[in-house]
Amino acid sequence: xxxxxxxxxxxxxxxxxxxxxxxxxxxxxxxxxxxxxxxxxxxxxxxxxxxxxxxxxxxxxxxxxxxxxxxxxxxxxxxxxxxxxxxxxxxxxxxxxxxxxxxxxxxxxxxxxxxxxxxxxxxxxxxxxxxxxxxxxxxxxxxxxxxxxxx
Numbered sequence: 050x051x052x053x054x055x056x057x058x059x060x061x062x063x064x065x066x067x068x069x070x071x072x073x074x075x076x077x078x079x080x081x082x083x084x085x086x087x088x089x090x091x092x093x094x095x096x097x098x099x100x101x102x103x104x105x106x107x108x109x110x111x112x113x114x115x116x117x118x119x120x121x122x123x124x125x126x127x128x129x130x131x132x133x134x135x136x137x138x139x140x141x142x143x144x145x146x147x148x149x150x151x152x153x154x155x156x157x158x159x160x161x162x163x164x165x166x167x168x169x170x171x172x173x174x175x176x177x178x179x180x181x182x183x184x185x186x187x188x189x190x191x192x193x194x195x196x197x198x199x200x
Contacts, residue, residue, distance in 0.1 A: 050086040053102035067185040098184035109181040123158035146194025
């Protein structure tokens with residue numbers, strides 16, 4: 050596993066839309082492992098999208114209480130409710146803002162074995178999934194944040 054550099058602020062790659070993963074190869078597995086390693090070695094990290102480490106593929110890792118989710122081609126298939134909570138991002142250190150997000154989301158993705166999985170996230174997990182999937186579409190939280198604050 051390799052510790053990757055997180056792209057920050059005005060790096061153009063953060064604004065590019067990631068391409069779907071067509072085939073889960075050994076290289077894709079390595080990227081996911083590198084993403085986990087990078088996430089675990091970055092303070093205050095909860096999740097990471099591939100373009101945050103300079104790779105334009107639809108890959109996300111999420112650190113949960115019990116495990117790490119490795120998501121390939123994640124997509125939100127349903128959303129309900131709303132929340133307006135503080136949010137931050139590893140690519141924008143020192144910035145916080147409140148963002149409107151769904152209270153609950155259902156996400157379809159492939160796991161690292163290529164099996165389709167369905168994840169339901171509420172509250173913090175819903176916010177996290179939406180935040181990372183936005184990254185894959187070239188959107189960053191400061192695009193949606195209100196009350197943006199430097200800390």
